[in-house]
Amino acid sequence: MLARILAAGAAFVALGVGAAQAQGVSGDVIKIGVLNDRSGLYADLGGEGSAVAARMAAEDHGGKVLGKPIEVVVADHQNKADIGSNITRQWIDQDNVDVIVDVPNSGVALAVQDITKQKGKIFLMQGPATSRLTGDACSPTGFHWAYDTHALAVGTGKAIVDAGGKKWFFLTADYAFGHQLEADTSAVVKANGGTVVGTVRHPLNTSDFSSFLLQAQSSGAQVIGLANAGGDTINSIKQASEFGITQSGQSLAGLLLFLSDVHALGLQVSQGLQLTTGFYWDMNAETRAWSEKYKAKTGKMPTMVQAGSYSSVRHYLKAVEAAGTDDGPTVAKKMKEMPVNDFFAKNGKILPNGRMVHDMYLARVKKPSESKGPWDYYQIISTIPGDQAFATLEKSGCPIKG
């Protein structure tokens, strides 16, 4: 109680003197809040795995920062923006949480970004995809880490247009993420000489896609772009194979495909799909070493969201150490000064709008005959340099200047 009164007093004083900088660690603990979908269609791509990754980062940092303990708390936002906002407010206002991690579902992430921006708290985004989070909805304390819709469009979209897939039809999840992914990919398709012949928008968490697939089939498009994620993508791909869509000459483009999706689909159905990812466990000795450690704890190989959660939390803790405080804006500044160098990203740099720029990879799902066993799913086709994968600060539409 006394600590709270003191903290409140300190905040009051800090407000009074304007730009005075807080020192030390608020609440005598660094609290990391992992907020994501723990029970719904996105639970496997982030979920408890992201929390495990955050705990691993805390352990690897020695369990303490600036002599204070690190604590990881978790919550389920159920893919609802109001629930996500309420938890975020409670965490920040009452529970002394310093940093929010993950938050898949762009709709929820946009709401959380608004709150963390107002309150000057760090927000490390892994799961959400929309490039608006570092565009018009950017925040000085928001960091977008693993991937975004821009990178997906540049990666998968361009690769497919270059290979001759010029006529596109979009199957889009009807919320912030789907709309943005569709918009970003359409732009890339058109810029490279392709056309978009139609689009159909399905509600989030649909189980039967046959009707939408039939519309895509009759559109005459060469490529059906799946601007959805998680369980929705899994069911779309599975049912496309059932309805003989790929056999009839149309191809599917899974614009956002996670390792967990491929695992759930099986290689028989998913083989040959091209995808863009920010991370794959089997790239080099470093990625394998970390991923094996992760697998020992969870029984699964990490998705890019889960690996990104580790990377961002680790970077955050280093920045707190370097800044000597857990004050959000100060730490954010420090994070942007320091390069990101770990198993996840080599020479990753953070733009003023919060975009962590790192190399992305274009991959192809292996045939069952090429795979050596569970989790041996991707063949990396090419590396997309970070500067090409992500929008520049000027083009992002973010009002923050460098």
Add this chain to the structure above:
Amino acid sequence: MFEFLGVPPQALFGQLLLGLINGSFYALLSLGLAVIFGMLNVINFAHGALYMVGAFTAWLMLQYLGIGYWPALILAPLVVGLFGIILEKTMLSRLYKLDHLYGLLLTFGLALILEGMFRHWYGASGQPYRIPDALQGGRNLGFMFLPNYRGWVVVASLVVCLGTWYAIERTRLGAYLRAATENPVLVQAFGINVPRMITLTYGFGVALAGFAGVLAAPIYQVNPLMGSNLIIVVFAVVVIGGMGSIMGAIVTGFALGLLEGLTKVFYPEASNIVVFVVMAVVLLIKPAGLFGRER
């Protein structure tokens, strides 16, 4: 060729057929709910979870026992039915004297527990289940490509639905059942074991859910959440059809499948709410449902 609101007739027929397929699931599930509500007066919220358990039972049988689709189509509903009988005997039967609400809360809680357990063990992305070899591929109907398996789903569902309707409305056993619904004490006085009949009815109702689950397994991922996605719609179907009406549940199930199919063509964004709009309208005009009667 004529066009209907800008949609060519081929596409329309295709969508109607797909609606019919989804309607088969609605019909099978709402039938089970209607049977249970008619007999037990319990609103069985665990129905969606038991549908999911049916699908998982089929998957587990294939994965660990090597039992294929066709035996599972019989065995999985039996397993689910037996599970239902145990639930009824040990828990539900204690609540008949209380308000409906208690049965609803109990079954809702059970549904959450079942879903949570399967999610914990098998993850939220689900498990793949192959279409049986005999039903692989599909045929071109001229206006659409119909996967053989989906055709089978409609046939199987129709046969089971109509069979159940016949058994309840046209046989001696069904007559006992209906009589026991009207006046259990009198039927008991004629020497019929009403509690056992109630138990078996519940077992049968949830076995129908299990059967629908096995049918669904090759189409959707075998997913812990597959039931909760469906159950709300199915409840709406039962309400629209009229609580406890057998034929009402079947006809409404198929009809709403069709309606939803049409919505997916003309305004896809609304496809997951159209059923509820219909429900609201029906409740305003005919509170007992289309086929229900006032009690």
